[in-house]
Amino acid sequence: MGRHETVQDIHKIFADLKCGPEGLTSPEIRLRLDKYGQNALKTETVSPLKKLLSYFWGPIPWMIEAAALLSLIVQDWVDFSIILVLLIFNAGIGFWEEAKASNALDALKNQMALKARVLRDGKWNEVDATNLVPGDLVRIRLGDVIPADVVLTEGEYLSVDQSALTGESLPVNKKAGNEAFSGSVAKQGEMEAVVTATGENTFFGRTAKLVESAGTASHFQKAVMKVGDFLIFIAIGLAMILVVTELLRGEPLIKLIQFVLILVVASIPVAMPAVLSVTMALGALSLSKKKAIVSKLQAIEEMAGIDILCSDKTGTLTKNQLDLGEPIVFGAPDKNNLILMAGLASKTDNGDAIDLAVLKGITDKSELSGYEQTSFSPFDPIRKRTEGTITKGDEKFIVTKGAPQVVLDLANVTGAEREKANSSINNFASKGFRALGVAKSYDGKQWEFLGILSLFDPPRDDSKITIIQAGEHGIQVKMVTGDDTAIGRETAGQLGMGTNMFPVSDLIGEDADPSHLTDSQVDMIENADGFARVFPEHKYAIVKALQERGHIVAMTGDGVNDAPALKQADAGIAVSGATDAARAAADLILTEPGLSVIIKAVEEARRIFERMMSYTIYRIAMTIDIMAFVVLAMLVFDFYPLTAVMIIMLALLDDIPIMTIAYDNTWLDPKPVRWQMGRVLSISSLLGFLAVIETFGMLWIGRDILHYPVEQLQTMLFLQLVAGGHLMLFVTRTKKAFWRSPHPAPKLFWAITGTQIFAAVICGMGWLVPAIPWMHILWVWLYNLIWMVVQDVFKLAAYRVMDGKSVHAQNFLRVANEPIFSRFTRHKK
Numbered sequence: 001m002g003r004h005e006t007v008q009d010i011h012k013i014f015a016d017l018k019c020g021p022e023g024l025t026s027p028e029i030r031l032r033l034d035k036y037g038q039n040a041l042k043t044e045t046v047s048p049l050k051k052l053l054s055y056f057w058g059p060i061p062w063m064i065e066a067a068a069l070l071s072l073i074v075q076d077w078v079d080f081s082i083i084l085v086l087l088i089f090n091a092g093i094g095f096w097e098e099a100k101a102s103n104a105l106d107a108l109k110n111q112m113a114l115k116a117r118v119l120r121d122g123k124w125n126e127v128d129a130t131n132l133v134p135g136d137l138v139r140i141r142l143g144d145v146i147p148a149d150v151v152l153t154e155g156e157y158l159s160v161d162q163s164a165l166t167g168e169s170l171p172v173n174k175k176a177g178n179e180a181f182s183g184s185v186a187k188q189g190e191m192e193a194v195v196t197a198t199g200e201n202t203f204f205g206r207t208a209k210l211v212e213s214a215g216t217a218s219h220f221q222k223a224v225m226k227v228g229d230f231l232i233f234i235a236i237g238l239a240m241i242l243v244v245t246e247l248l249r250g251e252p253l254i255k256l257i258q259f260v261l262i263l264v265v266a267s268i269p270v271a272m273p274a275v276l277s278v279t280m281a282l283g284a285l286s287l288s289k290k291k292a293i294v295s296k297l298q299a300i301e302e303m304a305g306i307d308i309l310c311s312d313k314t315g316t317l318t319k320n321q322l323d324l325g326e327p328i329v330f331g332a333p334d335k336n337n338l339i340l341m342a343g344l345a346s347k348t349d350n351g352d353a354i355d356l357a358v359l360k361g362i363t364d365k366s367e368l369s370g371y372e373q374t375s376f377s378p379f380d381p382i383r384k385r386t387e388g389t390i391t392k393g394d395e396k397f398i399v400t401k402g403a404p405q406v407v408l409d410l411a412n413v414t415g416a417e418r419e420k421a422n423s424s425i426n427n428f429a430s431k432g433f434r435a436l437g438v439a440k441s442y443d444g445k446q447w448e449f450l451g452i453l454s455l456f457d458p459p460r461d462d463s464k465i466t467i468i469q470a471g472e473h474g475i476q477v478k479m480v481t482g483d484d485t486a487i488g489r490e491t492a493g494q495l496g497m498g499t500n501m502f503p504v505s506d507l508i509g510e511d512a513d514p515s516h517l518t519d520s521q522v523d524m525i526e527n528a529d530g531f532a533r534v535f536p537e538h539k540y541a542i543v544k545a546l547q548e549r550g551h552i553v554a555m556t557g558d559g560v561n562d563a564p565a566l567k568q569a570d571a572g573i574a575v576s577g578a579t580d581a582a583r584a585a586a587d588l589i590l591t592e593p594g595l596s597v598i599i600k601a602v603e604e605a606r607r608i609f610e611r612m613m614s615y616t617i618y619r620i621a622m623t624i625d626i627m628a629f630v631v632l633a634m635l636v637f638d639f640y641p642l643t644a645v646m647i648i649m650l651a652l653l654d655d656i657p658i659m660t661i662a663y664d665n666t667w668l669d670p671k672p673v674r675w676q677m678g679r680v681l682s683i684s685s686l687l688g689f690l691a692v693i694e695t696f697g698m699l700w701i702g703r704d705i706l707h708y709p710v711e712q713l714q715t716m717l718f719l720q721l722v723a724g725g726h727l728m729l730f731v732t733r734t735k736k737a738f739w740r741s742p743h744p745a746p747k748l749f750w751a752i753t754g755t756q757i758f759a760a761v762i763c764g765m766g767w768l769v770p771a772i773p774w775m776h777i778l779w780v781w782l783y784n785l786i787w788m789v790v791q792d793v794f795k796l797a798a799y800r801v802m803d804g805k806s807v808h809a810q811n812f813l814r815v816a817n818e819p820i821f822s823r824f825t826r827h828k829k
Helices: 010-017 026-036 048-054 059-073 077-108 203-213 219-248 253-267 272-289 298-305 313-317 335-344 353-360 404-410 415-430 463-472 485-495 519-527 536-548 560-568 580-585 596-637 644-655 657-663 677-705 710-732 746-765 774-817 820-828
Strands: 115-120 123-128 137-140 149-154 158-161 172-174 185-189 191-197 292-294 308-312 372-377 385-392 395-402 434-441 447-456 476-480 501-503 530-532 553-557 571-574 588-590
Touching: 010 149, 010 191, 048 077, 059 077, 059 253, 137 149, 219 253, 219 596, 219 677, 253 596, 272 292, 272 298, 272 596, 272 657, 292 596, 298 571, 298 596, 308 313, 308 536, 313 476, 313 485, 335 353, 335 395, 335 434, 335 447, 353 434, 353 447, 385 404, 395 404, 404 415, 404 434, 404 447, 415 434, 415 447, 463 476, 463 485, 463 596, 476 485, 476 536, 485 501, 485 530, 519 536, 536 553, 536 560, 553 560, 560 571, 560 580, 571 580, 588 596, 596 644, 596 657, 596 677, 596 710, 644 710, 644 746, 657 710, 657 746, 677 710, 677 774, 710 746, 710 774, 746 774
Parallel strands: 308 476, 308 553, 476 530, 501 530, 553 571, 571 588
Antiparallel strands: 115 123, 115 137, 137 191, 149 191, 158 172, 158 185, 292 588, 372 385, 385 395, 395 434, 434 447
């Protein structure tokens, strides 16, 4: 399990580092600090101002900024002020939410060795670990976090938990000449060591550098870019047609530029970044109440689309603690007595994981009463067993537990009994369990072999149900572990994950460069249920390979070894108790044990995604409606269908109340969802086209039936666009019939209702616009309600056609990928 422990020549290490067992002197330390720097990872911090300015960069901010610039040129200070406020509002929302998440992340950081015992100037002192340099001689004891990469030089042994670095679930025993890594924890023993690497040159530091190269663009960012490009194309194209035509008609240039400018601002999704940011921010707040902190808002949208979850085993799927399995009884009266005897050869004070697991296995603690442990010898790598001298009344005996072969030899077990024991040990090993032999003696010479205990790292209580729920949500869980294949398969089998698991070297090779993987290797990675003997570079390669195949990948982890893959993953999830490096690389940080919150996060993310999707479809359709109608009306009828004031009011009334969509109730999609821009643009274009027909219908009613003058006709068209736009949102917020979807959230419903009442009052009372009769306002409403049903029918038909094409395409691909022979035999049957 893990990498082979090499024994290094300590004298050569001292010679290479130009130091010795007497430690360094103060002048040498100063020189080495100048040469190597502090024992800490360099972190690049982006200034708040730079972060804020980044929100003014991108397609949609450019559109708003261009509009602001044009209004400045024509000295339209009212429009300039409105546009500037919207621009600052958009940037402020995103900046504030990211800063809030960043502060929460900083509050979580709590890991690193702060002090170290070091021999300097001939004396042992405690110093800040950040001041260690290569060549320093340090002393490491039980419970210490190893402060730098070291080579052990003196002492009997040291048991080290390096699961945060390598993924191995059990502590590793080390002796003089072995290397120990920064960030691992001493579990037993005491040794001296010489520092060989600090800061970025440590194993921890090299992993952090790998994190820097990881990362992938958010699907949300790509989608917003595409939406922005699409709307820019429509707005600029129609604006150019209008400008050319009106100039040929002799329209004054300044007046035309002002109107086109205001029209473009009303048409483009000025508040789109703010609406989407608020939606995700409220989702992040909801997740924080469920014990998950979002460090990057875009991760919420990514969570909605994940179809593969790569999960670290140790401490994530398992408890990262040892439990007793079913024992094999030999000389003991029963299994309870066997566990009791092993418990008497254990000691709580040592904090040894095996001792604690054995003692926890004694279900009735009253059985220990009456027994007194008069002496105890802890485990060491030479004897490979513990030993306790026990008295109970007049009875005195010795019990031992340890490596089964050592205990079997101690008890001189031979013949059939030895074969049975060896068979049991091999059976445990095949499952990845650790075996312990237990024996008892009254004189320390003649030993009776009592039996064999098995130890394993048990799955978390909620892991199995979480994996089942993940499957129900269309997410495949792949185990990723640093442990041996046998351990991984046994755990996977217990969790119902599937046991198609391989050592990662068989799939990727030692190179672990994702760019060098062949198609057959990626096929194996895609089809595997899990990966064993995995190291940091492997995890990164696995995530990268799956992403290349079009999967949206989430990665859970807690250790330094997980950090590169956490950052590369579309959604990196640091579980409770994760290291600082893992938290910093992750998008989602769990603050309590268990994985069940991941399913809650996925469900919340899919609801948020539905809200963002419905708003995006609505906003594109409205852009088409406003822009296409106004331009076509001017080209065909040669009059302004809306005034500049109406257009500005329309922009405000359309967008600001719609921010409450962040609170909306939505249907929960049972499968992963992602941005399908062809689908989004098709539905929104269809609804936008219908809305243009609807608005022209109102123009015909007002002009040819009611015979309104231009001023009142403009008021009616203004009311039509406000009412029709908001009713369209009820159509876009669901793929089903609007009356069968979850009811609108009260905040959304009343925001829209309040806006409609306000618009009706404006038109009825003649505030800022010419008044029209209240009865005609009612007719506008009835007209829009009828069109709402028409739009919904077309929407349902469009989704049915697209879903049918999608199914046909999937069936075609499935049949096309089948071998010819299997297709022939299937048809023959």
